[in-house]
Amino acid sequence: MITCAEAVRQLWDYLDGALPDEDRQAIEDHLGFCRRCCGEVEFAEELRAFLARDAAEEMPDDVRARLRATLDELETAG
Numbered sequence: 001m002i003t004c005a006e007a008v009r010q011l012w013d014y015l016d017g018a019l020p021d022e023d024r025q026a027i028e029d030h031l032g033f034c035r036r037c038c039g040e041v042e043f044a045e046e047l048r049a050f051l052a053r054d055a056a057e058e059m060p061d062d063v064r065a066r067l068r069a070t071l072d073e074l075e076t077a078g
Contacts, residue, residue, distance in 0.1 A: 012044070047067060
């Protein structure tokens, strides 16, 4: 079983479909029980959709705050 730190570290590769099957499965197994990491995936998907859709517009304050908190958390975990 992988840890939250390992799952988050591989998050973008997971979303890009760039992980080997074994690593992808490990993340999916982890997401099956970890609500925190499920939230990270949902946020990353939301951010990715926002950037694809509204790249020319300014990022809303609540999205910016969530992004900053996530990046700070990743820096601390790393």
